[in-house]
Amino acid sequence: MSKTFVEKIFTKKAKKDICAGEIVSVEPDFVMSHDNAAAISRTFKKIGVKNVKYPERVVIILDHEIPAPKESSATNHKEIREFVKEQGISNFFDINNGICHQVFTEQGFALPGKLIVGSDSHTTTYGALGAMSAGIGRSEVASIWATGELWFQIPETIKIILNGKMPEYITAKDIALYIIGQIRSDGADYKAVEFVGDIVSHISIAERMVLCNMAAEMGAKNGYVQPDHTTFDYIKERARTEYETLYSDKDAKYYKTIEFDISKISPSIAKPHTVDNYAPIEELEGKTIDQALIGTCTNGRLIDLEMAAKILKGRKVKIRTLIIPASWNIYREAIKKGFIEIFIDAGALVLNPGCGPCLGAHMGVMAPGEKTFSTANRNFKGRMGCREAEIYLGSPLSVAACAIAGKITDPRRFL
Amino acid sequence: MMNKFSGKVWKYGDNVNTDVIFPGKYTYQKMEPEEMAKHALEDLDPGFVSKVKEGDILVAGKNFGMGSSREQAAIAIKYSGIKVIIAKSFARIYFRNAINAGMPAIKSPEAVDAIENGDEITIDMKNGKIITKNNEFTFPAYPKTVMEILESNGLINFIKNKIKKQEDLCQKKQ
Ligand code: SF4
Numbered sequence: 334m335s336k337t338f339v340e341k342i343f344t345k346k347a348k349k350d351i352c353a354g355e356i357v358s359v360e361p362d363f364v365m366s367h368d369n370a371a372a373i374s375r376t377f378k379k380i381g382v383k384n385v386k387y388p389e390r391v392v393i394i395l396d397h398e399i400p401a402p403k404e405s406s407a408t409n410h411k412e413i414r415e416f417v418k419e420q421g422i423s424n425f426f427d428i429n430n431g432i433c434h435q436v437f438t439e440q441g442f443a444l445p446g447k448l449i450v451g452s453d454s455h456t457t458t459y460g461a462l463g464a465m466s467a468g469i470g471r472s473e474v475a476s477i478w479a480t481g482e483l484w485f486q487i488p489e490t491i492k493i494i495l496n497g498k499m500p501e502y503i504t505a506k507d508i509a510l511y512i513i514g515q516i517r518s519d520g521a522d523y524k525a526v527e528f529v530g531d532i533v534s535h536i537s538i539a540e541r542m543v544l545c546n547m548a549a550e551m552g553a554k555n556g557y558v559q560p561d562h563t564t565f566d567y568i569k570e571r572a573r574t575e576y577e578t579l580y581s582d583k584d585a586k587y588y589k590t591i592e593f594d595i596s597k598i599s600p601s602i603a604k605p606h607t608v609d610n611y612a613p614i615e616e617l618e619g620k621t622i623d624q625a626l627i628g629t630c631t632n633g634r635l636i637d638l639e640m641a642a643k644i645l646k647g648r649k650v651k652i653r654t655l656i657i658p659a660s661w662n663i664y665r666e667a668i669k670k671g672f673i674e675i676f677i678d679a680g681a682l683v684l685n686p687g688c689g690p691c692l693g694a695h696m697g698v699m700a701p702g703e704k705t706f707s708t709a710n711r712n713f714k715g716r717m718g719c720r721e722a723e724i725y726l727g728s729p730l731s732v733a734a735c736a737i738a739g740k741i742t743d744p745r746r747f748l
Numbered sequence: 749m750m751n752k753f754s755g756k757v758w759k760y761g762d763n764v765n766t767d768v769i770f771p772g773k774y775t776y777q778k779m780e781p782e783e784m785a786k787h788a789l790e791d792l793d794p795g796f797v798s799k800v801k802e803g804d805i806l807v808a809g810k811n812f813g814m815g816s817s818r819e820q821a822a823i824a825i826k827y828s829g830i831k832v833i834i835a836k837s838f839a840r841i842y843f844r845n846a847i848n849a850g851m852p853a854i855k856s857p858e859a860v861d862a863i864e865n866g867d868e869i870t871i872d873m874k875n876g877k878i879i880t881k882n883n884e885f886t887f888p889a890y891p892k893t894v895m896e897i898l899e900s901n902g903l904i905n906f907i908k909n910k911i912k913k914q915e916d917l918c919q920k921k922q
Binding site: 358397484 | 763765766767768771772773775776777778791810811814815816817818819822837838839840841843844845848849891893894897902903904907908910911
């Protein structure tokens, strides 16, 4: 019988015929966690097994509160370092690496046909490389550490076709926010999402990562882009292990197919306090903003910094502007390309690679009544640490334009 | 897990997200479940924690628990005294986290529409029924694996039991 990508991967893993709707227990190839590995290690100890079953499948990347802003975070990190040593976990990345999803991908763990889970909702990102990757809870990670396996309900798949010609000022982030505005934050709840179409095959891995990252904001279990030469080029020098590429069959059964023509969309914005609160930028022109944030696992990659540099070059920011490369490799590249100098000359703060202010636990916190325009993926009330503050989401071009103007401004004015 | 619960309803709307259920700023603080419970729904209904009683029932609209994968959002609700959540729909990770915490999450859009804040309702897990003042609603039984996790009071206990069973079996063989 013909199958979707997800059905195939679980059929392979379970070694029996699997269709959407079934529940199976299988062994993931990799299990990722970050600062929450401390809490997970405590749960793991409660289970009562002494050793992690497959230490080579465990990946831990510190990124959420780095460097530690307070004693409790420092203690957390210490606990993780001790656990990693005690359990012989070699895939450990300390505070000088970057955001988990970027580091995981750069380091060659995200590969076609792999089943990957992580204790972070944006684990969906690795679908950009053709993996099946989903966010899970902390106890689930602890139980995989102990037993190597986890229960999964196999999702039905929604096919999202992106057609048209992508205007120069439109980024993958604009597309993602536009789609979420249409299908809403539960539009893909419990479902797998496959991104296909002309646009998808033409964009880079960095941009595919934006789509799959934002799939989490549609409620999806995973996002997926079919591997092609762009994928194989990217992983050629990085792949840590062997992999087997899996594709959906041409006549596979989809839950739904949705088509979007993005030739004519405007730069997109998500207004407070939900990601599906969509508006084209024209609607918000002139809205004053207090802080601009460019970075996070959604938009902290080299092309994002390049977009920001294009607008900030030779200009001065009017509001507090925070720029955070998603990883040390990106940071180094951005220095080589001169982007960091452009940012500093423009008056922006360049922070160390990590999650930064995205989750409100660290740095860049807002005061009541303030507004941030951010390239992150979430704008829930209180998300950035203050429940009386507002978060707008947009592309690096839109946020950089806002930093220069001090208010929301169509980036086309600066291009 | 008990088979039948009765309790008072706390009803909320659609798209209640994990940040208002359990604020992000606490997620990396070391906390016991009882402490987490003190912050349950803090940014949605600050009065909830002081008034909720053991055995109460949470009722919500669609997409309950959307957002983060943070498990505390399920654990905080469970330890606040809430025994079960009924919603029009659940966000995927929240559904898993609730089950894995040993707290039934029941999807029933019809029941949610019929239930009002403050109602006394009864849930019969064994027969898949929600009994309100004037009505009765049914919901489908959970798949076997899910039921076993709930009956073990959560994933960790479920795994513990499983490991213990395997060890017992090995010992018998020896
Ligand atoms: S950057 Fe933000 S969304 Fe991404 S992993 Fe870090 S906290 Fe989560």
